[in-house]
Amino acid sequence: MAATTTYERVYVWQAPVRMYHWINATCVLMLVATGLVIGNPPAFISAREASASYWFGWVRFLHFTAAFLMTFAFMVRVYWMFKGNEYARWTAFVPNSLAAFRRQLREARMVLWVDILQIQKKPIDYVGHNGLAALSYFVIFLATIFQIFTGLALYEPMSGWWLPHLFGWVTPLFGGDAIVRLWHHAFVWVFVLFTIIHVYLSIFHDMTESRGEISSIVTGVRFVERK
Amino acid sequence: MGKRLTIWEQAQLLGHSRREFLQFCAWLAAAAGIEASQVGQIVHALETKPRIPVIWFHFQECTCCSESFIRSSHPIVSDIILDKISLDYTQTLQAASGAACEKSWKDVVKNQAGKYLMLVEGSIPTEADGVYCCINGRTALDTVKEAAAGAKAIVAWGSCASNGCIQAARPNPTGATPVHKIITDKPIIKVPGCPPIGEVMAATIVHLLTFDTIPQLDRVGRPMAFYSRRVHDTCYRRPSYDAGLFVESWDDDNARRGYCLYKMGCRGPVTYNACSVTKWNNGVSYPIQSGHGCIGCSEENFWDNGPFYNHLTNFPGFGIEATADKIGVAAAVVATAGLVGHAVLTSVRKREIINEKLEK
Numbered sequence: 001m002a003a004t005t006t007y008e009r010v011y012v013w014q015a016p017v018r019m020y021h022w023i024n025a026t027c028v029l030m031l032v033a034t035g036l037v038i039g040n041p042p043a044f045i046s047a048r049e050a051s052a053s054y055w056f057g058w059v060r061f062l063h064f065t066a067a068f069l070m071t072f073a074f075m076v077r078v079y080w081m082f083k084g085n086e087y088a089r090w091t092a093f094v095p096n097s098l099a100a101f102r103r104q105l106r107e108a109r110m111v112l113w114v115d116i117l118q119i120q121k122k123p124i125d126y127v128g129h130n131g132l133a134a135l136s137y138f139v140i141f142l143a144t145i146f147q148i149f150t151g152l153a154l155y156e157p158m159s160g161w162w163l164p165h166l167f168g169w170v171t172p173l174f175g176g177d178a179i180v181r182l183w184h185h186a187f188v189w190v191f192v193l194f195t196i197i198h199v200y201l202s203i204f205h206d207m208t209e210s211r212g213e214i215s216s217i218v219t220g221v222r223f224v225e226r227k
Numbered sequence: 228m229g230k231r232l233t234i235w236e237q238a239q240l241l242g243h244s245r246r247e248f249l250q251f252c253a254w255l256a257a258a259a260g261i262e263a264s265q266v267g268q269i270v271h272a273l274e275t276k277p278r279i280p281v282i283w284f285h286f287q288e289c290t291c292c293s294e295s296f297i298r299s300s301h302p303i304v305s306d307i308i309l310d311k312i313s314l315d316y317t318q319t320l321q322a323a324s325g326a327a328c329e330k331s332w333k334d335v336v337k338n339q340a341g342k343y344l345m346l347v348e349g350s351i352p353t354e355a356d357g358v359y360c361c362i363n364g365r366t367a368l369d370t371v372k373e374a375a376a377g378a379k380a381i382v383a384w385g386s387c388a389s390n391g392c393i394q395a396a397r398p399n400p401t402g403a404t405p406v407h408k409i410i411t412d413k414p415i416i417k418v419p420g421c422p423p424i425g426e427v428m429a430a431t432i433v434h435l436l437t438f439d440t441i442p443q444l445d446r447v448g449r450p451m452a453f454y455s456r457r458v459h460d461t462c463y464r465r466p467s468y469d470a471g472l473f474v475e476s477w478d479d480d481n482a483r484r485g486y487c488l489y490k491m492g493c494r495g496p497v498t499y500n501a502c503s504v505t506k507w508n509n510g511v512s513y514p515i516q517s518g519h520g521c522i523g524c525s526e527e528n529f530w531d532n533g534p535f536y537n538h539l540t541n542f543p544g545f546g547i548e549a550t551a552d553k554i555g556v557a558a559a560v561v562a563t564a565g566l567v568g569h570a571v572l573t574s575v576r577k578r579e580i581i582n583e584k585l586e587k
Binding site: 047 | 447468473481499528569
C-alpha cells in the first residue's frame, strides 16, 4: 500500500435514494418488530376486561401504517429507478444486456475472491453497488413486492379502500388466507437476514476500504481513489 | 311429463291455504336474508314460475352436509324444500330405492335439460378411472358428467365438493377432486364448510329457487352474503384479541374468562364463514363460543394446514414441527456465525489495510 492515497469525492446516492433508504429502514424495523409480535403475542395472565385496553390493536395499527408508508416509499423508489442517475436506475440492479450480465458475474466473482474468501488483499475499486450487492438488492426488492402483495391481500377483506382491493386476487393463488399468512410471515426472515448481513457488510467495507461507505447513505458522497 | 306446476299451484293441490302460502314466502325471505319489502317479489315468483327441479348427488362424503341441512333452524323451510318444492332425487332421504331411485334423476336429466339445479355433496375420485366411488355400478365421475350436461347451475355442498376436503388431504390416494375442476362450463356455487351451516344451505337454495339467478359470489365462487367476512371479524371474542388478551393453555384462567383463542391455533382470522353470526343448532353456539378454536373447515386444504392447535403452522417442505420462525431463527444464527467468522478472517487478512488507514 502506498503511504498516501488521494481520494476523489463522487456524488453517488441521490436524495430520493437516501430518503428511501432511511424511510425503508425505519419501516422494515417497525414491520419486523410488530409483525413478530402479531405472529406470536406475549403472554399475560390478566383479569382485565377487554374494554380496558387496546394494545394489540395498536400494534396492528402500527404494522399497517408502516406497511403503507413502505409501499408508497417503494413506489417513489421505483419511479426513481427510471429517473435517477446511473447508480439509482434499474439497470444498476438488473443487467439489461449480455455484456452487463457478464460484468455483473465477473464482479460477483471478484467480490467472492476479495471480500468473502479474502484471497486477494487489495480492495476492488467501484463506485456504486458491486455485482453481488446489486443482486442482493434486487432480491430484497422482489421480497418487498412479495410482502406488499401478500400483505394487502390479507388486509383487503377488512378494508373499505379501493387500493387494498386491487390485491384480492392474490389469495386464491395461494389457496386461502392461511397460506398467504404463512408466506407473509416466513418472508420476514428474508428481511432479518438481509439486515444483519447488510449492516455487517457496510461496516466491513467502510473499515477495509475507507471510502465512506456508511456516511455515503447520509451525505450521498463516496470517495474513490484517484488514479 | 306434463306442465310443471308453480309452487303456489302445488301448495293448493296439497290443501294449503293462501295464508299458509304467504307465511311460507315470508319464511323463505327470512331464510335468504331478504328484506321484508321484497316478500312480494317472492310471492309473485312462486305464483308464476314453474318449480325448478332439483337433483342432489352424494359422492365421496360423510353426509354431514345433509345432516346439517335437515337441521336448519327453520325446519319448515327445509321440509318444504325437501318435500314439496323440488327435490326429485337424493338417494339418502328419498323413499324410492334401486332402479326407481336411479330413474328419478335420469328422468330429470332427460326431460328437463337446461332447467334443473344439480346439487353435489362429496368429492369425485379420479384416480384409477374413478373406481373409488361407484353408485349403481357407475363411477361418480361418469355420473357427474352426465348429470351436469343439462344442469342450469351446480351447487357444490360442503368442503368436499368445493375443494376436496379431508379425502383430498395429502397424499390424496383416491384423487378426490372438487366439482369445479371436473365441470368447467356451468355456473357453480360453492357452499364450503364441514359441514356448511344449515341456514346458509337453505338460504342459498331459496335464492336460486325464488329468484332464479345466481347469488352474488366472491372470487372463489362462494355466496357473498355468507362468506364475505372472516369468522374472526364477527367473533364475539374479537375485543379480547384487540386488547391482547389470549388463552395461553386450555386450562388457564384466560380460557375460563373466555379470552381470544388466537394463540391456541384458532383459524377464525383466516376463515370466511357465517359461524359467528348465524351460529349452529338453531343459533345455540359455534366452536369458539364453546371454547374451541375454529379449524377453518370452510377453507381450502384446511386439513393440510395443521397442526390445528398452533397459531404458527408447519412450514411446507421442512418436515414436522418446523415453523417459519424456527427455520428463520436457525438461518439467522447460521448467518451471524458466518459473519463472526468473516470478521475474524478480516481482522487477520486485512489487518495491514485497516491499521494503515487508521494510523494514516
